[in-house]
Amino acid sequence: MPTDAIITAQDLTKKFGDFTAVNGISFEVPRGEIFAFLGPNGAGKTTTIKMLTTLLHPTSGQLTIAGVDPVKDQAGARRTFGIVFQDPSLDDELTAVENLELHGVLYGVAGSIRRKRIDELLGYVDLADRRDDLVKHFSGGMKRRLEIARSLIHHPQILFLDEPTVGLDPQTRNKLWEYIRKLNSEEGMTVFLTTHYMEEAAKIAGRVAIMDHGRLIAQGTSDQLIEQTKTANLEDAFLALTGDALRDEDASNADHMRMAQKMWRPGRR
Amino acid sequence: MNVLYILWLRQIKRYLRSRARIIGSLGQPILFLFALGFGLGPMFQKGGGGSYLDFLAPGVIAMSILFTAIFSGIEMIWDRQFGFLKETFVAPVPRLTIMVGRTLGGATVATLQGFIVFLITLIAGFRPDSWSLLPLAFLCMFLIALTFTALGTAIASSMEDMQGFQLIMNFLVMPLFFLSGALFPLDNLPSILAILVRIDPLSYGVDALRFSLIGVGHWPIGMSLGILSGCLVLFMLVGSWLFSRIEL
Numbered sequence: 001m002p003t004d005a006i007i008t009a010q011d012l013t014k015k016f017g018d019f020t021a022v023n024g025i026s027f028e029v030p031r032g033e034i035f036a037f038l039g040p041n042g043a044g045k046t047t048t049i050k051m052l053t054t055l056l057h058p059t060s061g062q063l064t065i066a067g068v069d070p071v072k073d074q075a076g077a078r079r080t081f082g083i084v085f086q087d088p089s090l091d092d093e094l095t096a097v098e099n100l101e102l103h104g105v106l107y108g109v110a111g112s113i114r115r116k117r118i119d120e121l122l123g124y125v126d127l128a129d130r131r132d133d134l135v136k137h138f139s140g141g142m143k144r145r146l147e148i149a150r151s152l153i154h155h156p157q158i159l160f161l162d163e164p165t166v167g168l169d170p171q172t173r174n175k176l177w178e179y180i181r182k183l184n185s186e187e188g189m190t191v192f193l194t195t196h197y198m199e200e201a202a203k204i205a206g207r208v209a210i211m212d213h214g215r216l217i218a219q220g221t222s223d224q225l226i227e228q229t230k231t232a233n234l235e236d237a238f239l240a241l242t243g244d245a246l247r248d249e250d251a252s253n254a255d256h257m258r259m260a261q262k263m264w265r266p267g268r269r
Numbered sequence: 270m271n272v273l274y275i276l277w278l279r280q281i282k283r284y285l286r287s288r289a290r291i292i293g294s295l296g297q298p299i300l301f302l303f304a305l306g307f308g309l310g311p312m313f314q315k316g317g318g319g320s321y322l323d324f325l326a327p328g329v330i331a332m333s334i335l336f337t338a339i340f341s342g343i344e345m346i347w348d349r350q351f352g353f354l355k356e357t358f359v360a361p362v363p364r365l366t367i368m369v370g371r372t373l374g375g376a377t378v379a380t381l382q383g384f385i386v387f388l389i390t391l392i393a394g395f396r397p398d399s400w401s402l403l404p405l406a407f408l409c410m411f412l413i414a415l416t417f418t419a420l421g422t423a424i425a426s427s428m429e430d431m432q433g434f435q436l437i438m439n440f441l442v443m444p445l446f447f448l449s450g451a452l453f454p455l456d457n458l459p460s461i462l463a464i465l466v467r468i469d470p471l472s473y474g475v476d477a478l479r480f481s482l483i484g485v486g487h488w489p490i491g492m493s494l495g496i497l498s499g500c501l502v503l504f505m506l507v508g509s510w511l512f513s514r515i516e517l
């Protein structure tokens with residue numbers, strides 16, 4: 001077990017009514033690592049992230065992030081992380097800069113530093129020339145990049161990325177991962193991500209955890225998982241571990257709706 | 270910059286950017302003012318009530334504030350559906366601050382809308398009884414706006430989508446308006462109506478506003494403002510409890 005863990009979960013459980021979305025999972029993420037959380041649709045990845053980020057209360061189990069218990073000290077925990085949600089979360093009626101400003105103020109980043117960081121980050125995600133445009137006129141990829149910029153304004157120790165590359169073209173995806181890797185190596189930022197693109201996970205993550213039906217079924221480096229399952233790559237290892245049954249039959253209504261939304265409004269939702 | 274201020278500013282910007290909404294929501298008050306004000310005016314006058322337009326103007330102003338305020342509160346459902354609410358909920362800011370910021374913003378928007386309708390009543394020929402009471406009128410308008418934005422926010426906190434919107438319009442907002450005495454004097458009402466009017470918080474807002482604009486009130490203005498403030502506190506308390514329970 002790593003000694004300097006920045007995220008720890010012990011027997012973490014979340015129930016919605018009598019449905020158990022996350023079923024007693026335990027894991028640790030060492031400081032400065034890129035950690036990929038993989039699993040089929042409905043596995044419980046987003047639910048886990050929501051508990052780590054104070055949006056949902058765990059039904060039971062212990063959590064710490066950056067030394068803080070997110071159940072007991074919500075504000076303390078919130079200061080330590082930035083998050084890019086699976087679904088969009090920008091205000092479409094505001095401009096790019098206004099969205100970033102609002103975030104900076106909510107996180108108490110002082111005026112001059114805030115403006116400096118906003119300018120830097122907008123340049124970084126190639127949106128400097130669109131800064132005063134309303135977000136509703138942005139493409140899906142531009143919105144995603146803006147959300148990533150936004151999540152970094154307050155210099156978080158941990159960055160949560162829930163399927164950050166859904167609906168993006170290969171150019172944007174590559175650029176995004178390159179950027180994440182740079183943040184990780186230069187700033188030592190811990191990255192906790194989920195994705196359904198196994199090659200991406202294999203390339204970028206130091207360690208991966210695979211979740212299915214609310215349980216963690218494997219953890220390790222992607223090489224370890226490949227070795228363990230005697231497969232050729234992470235995708236095959238993933239399929240070997242999770243089986244190839246579709247998850248639709250046991251997914252709840254909400255899940256269907258989210259998937260339908262994703263399919264019908266690519267890039268938006 | 271301050272958290273309350275930026276949340277307030279967001280609501281104002283969204284309002285000023287939605288010209289269609291501003292203009293669209295003026296249609297109804299104009300219609301009420303002209304059709305009822307001029308249509309029922311002669312009858313009202315004959316019955317000894319004085320100028321119906323003068324009587325009606327504060328009611329129509331209150332109506333537009335009520336509708337805008339409730340809608341500003343309910344608008345939160347969109348923030349929930351478009352995901353923006355999550356962004357505010359993971360920020361290191363107490364939920365209460367977020368709710369208060371939203372409510373102040375929504376109430377300012379509703380007051381602005383009420384002010385525009387006030388200008389329209391002037392065009393229609395309405396003149397306040399005493400210009401020096403105008404600040405009091407604006408205070409009444411803001412208090413009405415706050416109270417019903419808080420109510421709208423409380424309702425929105427317990428709704429997941431807009432499906433219940435019609436229900437709320439027809440069984441809450443419309444009754445609040447029609448039973449408030451915005452359209453008719455409160456003297457000599459049949460007893461059931463008189464009771465309903467007294468239960469409706471908007472009645473006190475309309476009455477206070479009418480007193481400050483035309484100098485005639487059914488109840489003492491202190492009492493009206495007191496009751497309205499009480500409702501505001503109640504809605505804020507219930508609202509903040511509901512708001513704090515939202516899980517996304």
Ligand SMILES: Nc1ncnc2c1ncn2[C@@H]1O[C@H](COP(=O)(O)OP(=O)(O)OP(=O)(O)O)[C@@H](O)[C@H]1O
Binds near residue numbers: 043044086
């Ligand atoms: N608020 C909720 N109420 C009821 N059930 C929920 C709720 N949120 C999630 N679930 C259910 O919990 C399960 C796990 O959902 P979750 O969103 O965590 O999956 P996921 O691993 O992120 O999947 P995906 O890859 O599709 O994003 C699903 O079956 C989902 O329907």
Ligand SMILES: [Mg+2]
Binds near residue numbers: 045046047162
């Ligand atoms: Mg998910």
